[in-house]
Amino acid sequence: MNADLAPTAATDLPTAAGRVPVRAATPADAEGIIRMRSAYVLSSPLDEEWIGRSAEELAPRLTPAGDARAFVVDAPDGTMTACALGLIHPVLSAPAYPRGLAARVHIVATDPGFRRRGYARAVVTALVDHLADVEAVTLFELHASVEAQPLYRELGFTGSPALMRMTRLPAAAAAPTPQSGPAWVPPEQYAETVLKATAFACVHFTDQDGRPLQLHSVYSPGHPWQMVGGTMDHGERPFETAVRECREETGLAVSGPPRLLATVYGLPGAQWPYSTIGMVFDGGRLTAEQIRAITLNPQEHDEVRVLPVAEWEALMPARDFARLSAVEEARCTGVAAYFGTWDWGNE
Structure with missing residues (x-):
C-alpha cells in the first residue's frame, strides 16, 4: 500500500x-x-x-x-x-x-x-x-x-x-x-481463466430382469431418486470414486474392469456456481438376495427400489429421468451415452 x-x-x-x-x-x-x-x-x-x-x-x-x-x-x-x-x-x-x-x-x-x-x-x-x-x-x-x-x-x-x-x-x-x-x-x-467444475461418478445397477435400481435421498428433495455414487474426492480417479461411493452407500463391492455407460455434463446455475461432469459405470445385474442385503447409510438414503424404466418417470424430475433413460439405452445397446444437459436449475 x-x-x-x-x-x-x-x-x-x-x-x-x-x-x-x-x-x-x-x-x-x-x-x-x-x-x-x-x-x-x-x-x-x-x-x-x-x-x-x-x-x-x-x-x-x-x-x-x-x-x-x-x-x-x-x-x-x-x-x-x-x-x-x-x-x-x-x-x-x-x-x-x-x-x-x-x-x-x-x-x-x-x-x-x-x-x-x-x-x-x-x-x-x-x-x-x-x-x-x-x-x-x-x-x-x-x-x-x-x-x-x-x-x-x-x-x-x-x-x-x-x-x-x-x-x-x-x-x-x-x-x-x-x-x-x-x-x-x-x-x-x-x-484463473479456465473452466471450473465439480466431478462425480456413479454405478448403475439393475435387477435380474433388467429393471433399474435407485436409492431414495433423505437430503435432496430436488433429486429424490438417485443412482449409487457421489462427488469425487481429491486425488481420486472416476472409477475409484464409484467403487468407494458404492461401498459407503450400499455395502456392495464393485470390481473392474470398469465399463463406462455414460458421460454426464451440466452447466452452472443459481443452485450451484460450477459446471458438473460425471461418469456412470455399469454395475451389472444384482440378484434378489444381493438387493435385500444392501445396507444404506441413513444420513444419505432411506429406501432401495427397483422398477421398470417407464415407472421411474413419475417419481423424478424430467432431467433425472432423461439421464436415467440415456444410461439404460447405453446399457442395452453397448454404446456409451453422452448426456450434456444435466444443468443446474433446469428441473
Whole structure:
C-alpha cells in the first residue's frame, strides 16, 4: 500500500445515463458504507449497535495508511446512493503479482431507487482503476450474484460467481513483446481463466430382469431418486470414486474392469456456481438376495427400489429421468451415452 496516498478528488465517469460523479470515500463515509452493506448486501440487516461497531472499525481503514479503499456516488441531497469497497491484502510475490498485493472487492451496493443508471459499474471501475494504477494491486477477487456476473465479466473478471478473479498487470508489464507463438503466462494466472467444475461418478445397477435400481435421498428433495455414487474426492480417479461411493452407500463391492455407460455434463446455475461432469459405470445385474442385503447409510438414503424404466418417470424430475433413460439405452445397446444437459436449475 502507498501510505502517503491522499484521497483523490471526485471523478466524473461517463455512463449510459450521463456522467456519474464518483468520489473517493473518506473515514467520514464509513457509517454510510456500512449502512449500504446492511440494507442491500447482507441477508439480515445489522442492528444499530453493529452498524456503529462496524463503522468504527472501517473508518481508520479508509485513511491513506489503512487497507481499505472505497468509491461512492452521492444523491443531490448528499445521501449515499452507491458504493464499492475494496480491502487490500498481501500475497506472495509472483510474476502476476510483482508487488505482492491483492484486493477483495468486499462491498458493491446501490440504493434500489438509483439502480439501472450505471452507478455500480462506475464505482467498481473507479475502485479497480485506483487500486491498480495507484496502489499497484494486480490480483482482484470478489463474490458475485448470478445476476451481477455479466457486469464483472465485462470489467475483466473470470470464474464462477462463488469466486471471480482478475489479474491486471501494469501497462509496461502487460505489454506484449513480438514473438512467433502465443504469449506465455504463468500457470497460476492461466488457471484463473479456465473452466471450473465439480466431478462425480456413479454405478448403475439393475435387477435380474433388467429393471433399474435407485436409492431414495433423505437430503435432496430436488433429486429424490438417485443412482449409487457421489462427488469425487481429491486425488481420486472416476472409477475409484464409484467403487468407494458404492461401498459407503450400499455395502456392495464393485470390481473392474470398469465399463463406462455414460458421460454426464451440466452447466452452472443459481443452485450451484460450477459446471458438473460425471461418469456412470455399469454395475451389472444384482440378484434378489444381493438387493435385500444392501445396507444404506441413513444420513444419505432411506429406501432401495427397483422398477421398470417407464415407472421411474413419475417419481423424478424430467432431467433425472432423461439421464436415467440415456444410461439404460447405453446399457442395452453397448454404446456409451453422452448426456450434456444435466444443468443446474433446469428441473
